[in-house]
């Protein structure tokens with residue numbers, strides 16, 4: 001991640017990918033030119049890196065010149081394009097290839113077409129390293145496109161954010177959400193995750209998502225998801241990943257503006273952990289920590305049987321189902337300790353003691369993050 005002025009950017013397209021795309025464009029254009037010696041026209045400032053790399057790779061004779069237009073202000077493409085340096089040579093009957101670093105709204109391209117309308121060139125081709133199809137509003141044909149990208153602001157490889165970033169040899173993408181605190185609250189059934197999450201969500205202003213609670217809500221309301229989940233939950237087994245991941249994604253999307261999340265009961269499998277990383281990545285965020293409440297099995301069984309007297313949960317009422325849930329945890333879920341340890345994100349916390357004592361222990365870990 002890098003910071004330019006007030007904004008954060010994350011790596012998006014590597015120098016190697018850029019190099020490959022430029023090489024391909026150079027070869028494609030050379031093949032189409034036949035014996036013609038084209039004039040490549042770079043649009044300053046942004047195209048200086050593309051043009052430099054492109055002409056070095058272009059395998060035949062060519063000419064190079066530049067025009068300078070100004071179209072970007074901050075992170076928005078402006079309607080108002082200024083012509084700062086125009087054409088300085090006669091291009092009558094020449095084949096001209098415009099070399100652009102990026103085409104998004106197409107406003108710059110309109111200005112380019114206006115400039116070339118009276119130049120009597122033989123043909124005018126447009127080549128661009130980056131292209132944002134979702135942003136493009138014009139009809140002009142783009143003859144050569146290096147890499148199509150989504151409609152997000154990028155910097156690097158000639159492209160700037162208010163003057164900074166042009167010198168970076170790869171491309172970075174703007175990050176839309178920043179500084180979320182995302183915690184995975186981990187531990188076997190009965191460890192006290194739900195109880196502690198209630199305190200933590202208030203203290204740190206986070207959204208608490210308990211997959212177990214979402215499933216129980218769906219069962220209560222007799223939704224299709226509830227009916228499906230019930231058959232697994234009643235036996236103390238895990239609901240299939242595909243179902244759970246989809247449901248979790250929807251819960252996160254419902255809270256797009258959150259300061260962060262406490263995930264309770266998720267992830268429970270390797271596939272869920274990977275899906276969660278991808279989801280966080282798509283939100284320009286990540287999991288900050290897995291905090292695990294460590295509690296002995298026999299204490300857990302005792303706590304859950306006690307809870308079963310009042311919770312009304314079928315899976316708390318029967319000791320063999322409780323033991324099955326704990327076994328599921330050790331068979332399928334405990335491996336996640338390794339997953340997060342490998343990322344230096346695992347924090348074990350003693351889960352035996354009073355509720356207040358444990359809240360203090362958890363708070364100490366979160367405050368130190």
Ligand code: AMP
Pocket residue numbers: 189211212213215232233234236237238239240244264265266267268269272315325
């Ligand atoms: P909990 O309330 O976290 O103890 O979850 C109760 C039950 O809901 C579990 O035993 C599973 O059947 C189901 N469940 C909750 N979270 C998940 C998950 N992440 N993956 C699969 N099943 C889950």
